[in-house]
Each structure stands twice: as C-alpha cells, then as structure tokens.
Amino acid sequence: MAEIVSIHATSHTPVMINFPDAIPSEDRQAIFAAFRSVGEDILAARPDAVVVISDDHVHNFFMDNFPAFCIGAAASYPTPVEHWLKVDKQTLRGDAALGAHLLGEALNSGFDPSFSMNLTLDHGVLTPLHLAEMAADVAVVPLLVNCVQPPLPPMSRALQWGQFLGKALQSYQGCGRVSILATGGISHDIATPRMGLLNEQFDRRFMSLLGADDDAALVAYATDHVNEAGNGAEEIRTWLVAHGAARSLKARFEPVYYQGVAGWYTGIGLGRWNTAAG
Amino acid sequence: MNRNWRQDMPTPQAYWMNRVLFDVHHQDSHLARYKASPDDYMKDIPLEAALKAAIRDNDIGAMYLAGVNPYLLRAHCLGLHIPEKTFLESLRAAGAQQEEEASHG
Numbered sequence: 001m002a003e004i005v006s007i008h009a010t011s012h013t014p015v016m017i018n019f020p021d022a023i024p025s026e027d028r029q030a031i032f033a034a035f036r037s038v039g040e041d042i043l044a045a046r047p048d049a050v051v052v053i054s055d056d057h058v059h060n061f062f063m064d065n066f067p068a069f070c071i072g073a074a075a076s077y078p079t080p081v082e083h084w085l086k087v088d089k090q091t092l093r094g095d096a097a098l099g100a101h102l103l104g105e106a107l108n109s110g111f112d113p114s115f116s117m118n119l120t121l122d123h124g125v126l127t128p129l130h131l132a133e134m135a136a137d138v139a140v141v142p143l144l145v146n147c148v149q150p151p152l153p154p155m156s157r158a159l160q161w162g163q164f165l166g167k168a169l170q171s172y173q174g175c176g177r178v179s180i181l182a183t184g185g186i187s188h189d190i191a192t193p194r195m196g197l198l199n200e201q202f203d204r205r206f207m208s209l210l211g212a213d214d215d216a217a218l219v220a221y222a223t224d225h226v227n228e229a230g231n232g233a234e235e236i237r238t239w240l241v242a243h244g245a246a247r248s249l250k251a252r253f254e255p256v257y258y259q260g261v262a263g264w265y266t267g268i269g270l271g272r273w274n275t276a277a278g
Numbered sequence: 279m280n281r282n283w284r285q286d287m288p289t290p291q292a293y294w295m296n297r298v299l300f301d302v303h304h305q306d307s308h309l310a311r312y313k314a315s316p317d318d319y320m321k322d323i324p325l326e327a328a329l330k331a332a333i334r335d336n337d338i339g340a341m342y343l344a345g346v347n348p349y350l351l352r353a354h355c356l357g358l359h360i361p362e363k364t365f366l367e368s369l370r371a372a373g374a375q376q377e378e379e380a381s382h383g
Contacts, residue, residue, distance in 0.1 A: 018356070057349045062300050063293055083303065084356045148349050150283050191338075191348035191355075193373020194280070195366060231282040231348055 002172040005045035007246050007273040008038050008256075009182040009239045012054070012127040013232075015264040018086050023263035032131060034257035034270050038181075039132025041272065048175035049095040049139045051102075051165070053182040053238040054124035055147040060116065067114035068153040069161060071106070072142035073099030079121040087130060092121065095139040097174045102141065105168035111161065119144075124235075128183045138179075145241065147184060147234040155222040158237035159215060162244020170248070182242035184235025187260070187267040192231060198260040202229040203267040206236060210243055210253040210271065218243070232266065239271075246273035285345040292345035294325045298333055299350040303357050338365055339372030 020028055042050065059081040061067060077092040096117070103115045125142055129135040143165070146152055169178050186206060187199040202225055209218040222240065226233050243253065251273040258269045285292060298320060302312045312319045316334040323330065332340035336358065341351055355365050 014356075057353070058296075058300065058347055059304065063288055063296060081304075082353065082356075084353070149288075149347055150286050189282075189348075191342060191351040191365075191369065192282075193342075193369045193376065195369055227280050227282050234282060 002169050002175055002178045004166065004169055004180060004245065004249060004275055005047055005177045006042050006179040006275055007242050007251060008042060008180070008271065009242050010035065010038060010128045010132075010270045011185055011266055011268045012124050012183045013188070013264055013266045014082065014085055014123040014127065015266070016127060016131065017123065018084070019264070023261055027259065027261065031257070031259070031261070031268055035128065035131035036133055038128075038256060038270055038272070039134040042132065042179050042181065043134055043137060045177065045179055047138060047177045047179035049098050049141055050179040050181055051098075051141045051143055051169070052125050052129070053143045053145065053180065053241045055184055055235055055238065056119075056144045057122050057124060057148055059122045060119050061146075063149065066146060066149055067144070068146045069111070069113040070144040071099050071103045071113050071115045072119050072140075072144070073103060073115050074117045074119060077119055077121045077140065077142065079126045081120040081122045085123055087126065090135065092125075092129070092135060093139040095141050095175075098172060098178070099141045101172050101174060102143070102165070102168050105171065106164065109164050109168070111164055124183055128181065143241065145237045147237050152234060153237065155226070155237060155240055156219050158240035159219055159244040162241040163247060164244075165241060166245035166248030169245070180242050180245055182238040184238045185233050185267070186236060186269045187229035188232035188265050189230035190232050194230060196262060196265055197230070198262060198267045199229040199233070200260040200267060202233065203258060203260065203269055207253070207255050207258060207269060207271060210239065211255070215243075215247070242273065246275070249273075249275055251275045284342065288347070289345055291325060291329060292347075294323055295329060295333060295341065295344060295346050296350055298323060299346065299354045303353055309357065336360055338368035339375070342369060342372045343376065
C-alpha cells in the first residue's frame with residue numbers, strides 16, 4: 001500500500017516566468033526561495049510519484065467538452081502548451097498506472113471524472129515544478145479541476161474529491177510513496193476590470209481556516225467569499241482537494257509563505273500539511 | 279456585488295468568440311492566418327459584425343463584456359503582444375461601463 005509522504009500547495013502564475021522583474025528583487029528572491037524549499041521538502045520525502053492537482057487554463061479542454069475533474073493517465077506529458085510562456089519545452093514523466101488506479105477507484109466510489117492519455121500541460125502544473133526545481137526529478141499524475149470556466153464544481157465537491165483521493169492513494173499497491181502538490185490561487189483576477197487588485201484578507205483567512213479543525217467553516221468561507229477574491233481565486237478548489245486528502249491522515253496545514261504581490265497580480269501563498277512522513 | 283464571471287454559462291455568441299481565440303492559439307497555422315487577415319479568418323464564423331470587430335480591433339473591454347473566457351482573453355493578448363497598459367486600461371473602462379449598467383438595473 002502506498003504512503004502519502006508529503007502534501008503541499010502553492011500559487012502559480014505565468015507572470016512569475018514571463019515577467020519576474022515586475023516586482024522588487026528581494027520579494028522575488030524570497031518567493032523563489034519558498035518554492036525551492038517546497039521542492040526540497042518533496043524530494044526529501046522520496047516520492048515515487050506526485051499527484052499534481054491543478055487546472056487546465058482552456059488549452060486541453062474547450063467548451064466542446066469541458067470536464068469538471070480529469071485524471072491524467074499518460075506515461076509522459078509535454079509542457080508547456082502555451083507558445084508564449086518563457087520556459088523551455090520539456091516532457092514530464094508520468095505514472096500511467098497510478099492514474100489508471102485513481103480513475104478506477106473514483107468510478108467505483110461515486111465520482112465521475114473524465115480521463116486523458118494525451119495532455120500537454122500548461123503553466124499551472126509546470127510553474128511550481130519548475131520553480132521548485134523538481135520538474136525533471138518526479139513522475140506526475142495530473143488531477144485537473146475546472147476552476148476556469150463556469151459552471152464550476154462546488155467547493156464542497158473539491159473537498160470530497162480530496163477525501164476520496166487520500167483513501168485511493170493509500171489503497172494503491174503499485175508503489176510505496178506518493179506526494180500531493182496542489183497549485184493555484186490565491187486571490188487574483190485574470191482579464192477582468194479588477195485585474196491587479198488582491199484580497200489579502202481573504203487569502204489570510206482562507207489559509208487560517210485550512211489550519212483550523214472546521215471543514216464546514218472552510219468550505220462555507222470559500223463558497224461565500226470567492227467572488228471577493230477574483231476569478232483566479234476559484235483555483236482554491238485545488239487546495240481543498242489537497243486538504244481533503246490531508247484529513248484522511250489527520251495532517252494539519254501550516255503556511256510556508258504568503259505575500260500579496262500586486263506586481264504579479266497575485267496573492268502568492270505556499271503551504272504544507274504535516275504528514276507523518278514529512 | 280462583485281462577481282468573478284460575466285456569465286454563469288457561456289452564451290452561443292461567447293462560445294464562437296471563444297472558438298476564434300482558442301483556435302488562433304492552438305491550431306497549427308491559425309495564428310499566421312489570423313494575423314494575415316482577421317476578417318478573412320472569421321468570415322465563416324456565425325457572429326454578428328460588431329462582435330467580430332471587437333476581436334479584430336483587439337477591443338479587450340468589449341470582448342470581456344461579451345463574455346469571452348478571461349483565460350482565453352489573457353492568452354490572446356499575450357500571444358498578440360498587446361501592451362499591458364492597453365490591456366488593463368480597456369478592462370478598467372469596461373468595468374466602469376459594467377457598473378453603470380448595474381446602477382441602471
């Protein structure tokens with residue numbers, strides 16, 4: 001049976017890659033150091049695979065067929081899909097067998113994900129792996145949550161997915177050690193009149209609730225206040241999935257870093273859940 | 279009240295605007311065809327002239343107000359190298375228009 005050896009969450013934004021100099025160098029250095037520390041944490045846990053919970057920013061999916069949840073089950077993933085993202089083209093190693101296991105377990109547990117064996121992943125997956133300096137060192141299984149095109153799955157469903165994910169990973173017999181990395185958020189707006197505005201109060205409250213022992217309050221806050229934190233904040237669904245998985249281990253959240261970074265249009269947060277192994 | 283999205287479900291018009299922006303940046307050779315002549319590229323797209331003009335003229339605010347997906351809109355502007363200042367100013371103007379519409383019920 002697999003052990004969940006680490007659980008982390010980080011913000012992501014292509015601006016970090018394309019316009020890193022848009023913020024003061026000391027802020028940039030602190031943020032990049034925080035990403036490296038997350039990478040060091042994860043690599044120190046020696047995972048056989050990392051489930052990366054992220055979203056597809058309308059590259060692989062379109063309104064012809066837009067899944068609420070999609071599990072990747074490929075042996076490799078080219079990235080990035082964005083021709084404008086200033087990072088080298090590369091191929092991430094996948095874990096098709098673990099993806100297939102999660103898919104089967106989900107369908108047998110009352111969840112109805114789509115699956116894909118042909119994803120070209122975008123900045124949502126690549127940016128944190130790249131900044132954490134671990135893109136070449138891990139096999140990944142993407143779990144993509146629709147956070148970008150309404151109608152969106154409810155926040156409560158994201159937490160339920162995480163609770164399922166924790167159990168499903170621990171029932172896997174194909175490897176011994178698995179990590180979880182959620183990416184997205186926190187407050188930010190993409191291509192709206194509010195773009196550039198942040199909501200630090202929302203970000204700090206959300207992270208505080210992740211560390212509390214009241215999932216009902218966490219989900220209620222996320223649901224009731226996400227419209228005050230921007231369309232990019234809808235990505236906190238990925239953090240809720242990670243949180244749900246952490247609950248199965250009784251692992252408690254602790255922030256690693258937070259700063260509202262107006263120059264990158266994003267409330268940049270990183271955190272970890274204290275697993276027994278991590 | 280602040281809302282994250284213009285539309286809870288894309289309208290058929292928003293679908294076709296999104297279709298143009300998606301294909302331009304995801305289908306081989308479409309970006310070059312689009313740049314050569316946006317009007318020719320969109321001639322068979324079932325959109326009214328004003329919405330095609332919003333795309334052709336890079337009217338960011340009009341595209342936002344019409345319900346274009348914000349991630350497609352952002353990627354389109356990065357892909358066409360539209361200046362950030364132009365992008366943000368157009369969105370702010372659309373926001374003012376949106377507030378005025380809301381105040382009139």
